[in-house]
Amino acid sequence: MSEHSDRTTQAAEPATDRGGADRATEAFVAHRNLLFTVAYEMLGSAADAEDVLQETWMRWVGVDPDTVRDPRAYLVRITTRQALMRLRTLRRRKETYVGPWLPEPLLTAPDVADDVELAEGVSMAMLLVLETLTPTERAVFVLREVFGLEYDEIAEAVGKNPVTVRQIAHRARNHVAARRPRGTVSRAENRTALAAFRRAVETGDLQNLLDLLAPDVVFLSDGGGVVQAALSPVTGAASVAGLLTAGLGRIAGSASVQAAQVNGHAALIVQIGGRIEGVIAVRTEDSLITGLYFVRNPEKLSRLEEETSLRRQ
Known part of the structure; x- marks a missing residue:
């Protein structure tokens, strides 16, 4: 138990x-x-x-x-x-x-990713769609x-x-x-996008990341009024690129980034000085990033310390 x-x-x-x-x-x-x-x-x-x-x-x-x-x-x-x-x-x-309000991210076991329906159901993108229902x-x-x-x-x-x-x-x-997002999330595409994001955070070199942004990409960051975050959605490759350039430039070199399974999908956990600063999840379609989700609200980060077991049966 x-x-x-x-x-x-x-x-x-x-x-x-x-x-x-x-x-x-x-x-x-x-x-x-x-x-x-x-x-x-x-x-x-x-x-x-x-x-x-x-x-x-x-x-x-x-x-x-x-x-x-x-x-x-x-x-x-x-x-x-x-x-x-x-x-x-x-x-x-x-x-x-x-x-913006984003779901509370969960560190999940590999078996969640193997259950396609469950992983899609708890993904950041799907949970945001469910927010639009009564x-x-x-x-x-x-x-x-x-x-x-x-x-x-x-x-x-x-x-x-x-x-x-x-x-x-x-x-x-x-x-x-x-x-709902179009098509099925490709694990390989998500890994590629997150690898580019990880390099950008660690080195400050954004070029490979910017090449992956879709023209209509949407960036959402959730600080909950507690920590710094964009107060409204940022849309469009140029606007998102500008925001990322400024934000990643501030933490490049001081942040460590860990790959993890979050809500059944590959994601990045960002730490500074050994403290979790946030989790980054992406949504990809046709090899391009269409959604970027950055949860920074400290009240939503406690479930990144240990795996949460999810089940459909």
Whole structure:
């Protein structure tokens, strides 16, 4: 069991369970990584996903296991409902967020990258697309398209009837299809782009990196009003190149850059003086960088210290 799962179960474990794990605890631990993944995909925040799991656990320990036919489905239903409530709160919080909001990056194990659907679902680009859905649309899309739940299961989780859920799923699928990045992310192209970025950070030589920028590239940086970052999206190769020239010129030589798997894709973790300054992720299409995501908000960098396990089953 991970440190995070220890914290979740111990915080609310009733006295009758202290002598050993009962069936309810075993079921929760068995499905915990799945539940975290559901919550994270709905919220884009690991910290809030952990809070949702805490709330799920509090409700789960009050249920008689003998009355539950399918613990996995029951737990997913509780998690989804709690995440929906939290998502509505987050939306209000984001209205006053300083600068662009980016998902909280996760250091992920290699097996996440091997699961193409899961890796695409938790990618920075896809999580940003999901931000454009309503809370219910997001829940339905995630449960159907990523986790493959049946419509009747989703209906119970979101408090709608199956016919309505089918309509919501269709609407959400069309919405995402119109906004999601074109094509499939190429691992080789991402590695090439990140290698150029790494050389630019370490040497200050931007030429190889600039050659990879698409004409309509978009740069988003998230400082959360805590550290310096662009306060609005920067678009276009010339504008992004100018920003990178100024920014990388300041840290070239003083920064160390580590390649890592973040949200199921290759990314770079930037450190200065042994402290994590941010994580850089890219989106590539046709061998060119179309999206650059730089998370610098210190409150979002804690999950880069250890791997987070994500699961679809």
